[in-house]
Amino acid sequence: MTCDHLVCANCAGRVSEGRCPVCRAHRARMQEQQQGLFGSLTPAALLALLAGLFAVALICRQALA
Incomplete structure (x- = not known):
């Protein structure tokens, strides 16, 4: 805001x-x-970042299994 x-x-x-x-x-x-690390990111950008991290975690889990 x-x-x-x-x-x-x-x-x-x-x-x-x-x-x-x-x-x-x-x-x-x-x-x-x-001015903080995530202060300038919009909620949509934070959600996209979280979804991306979740996808990377799933890919790593499948690769190591």
Whole structure:
């Protein structure tokens, strides 16, 4: 989720605009989270990665059996 879709409960403005200290603090917190290893991946990309890892595990299991 991005800040563009969030509405601040304090000032009723978009969080991305940063009108009040609450907006600015939340926007900074979200930017920190997005800089992590998997923060920029979408849920669909994470699901595809998980499915790929599962497929590799099944192939390895069949090869070693």
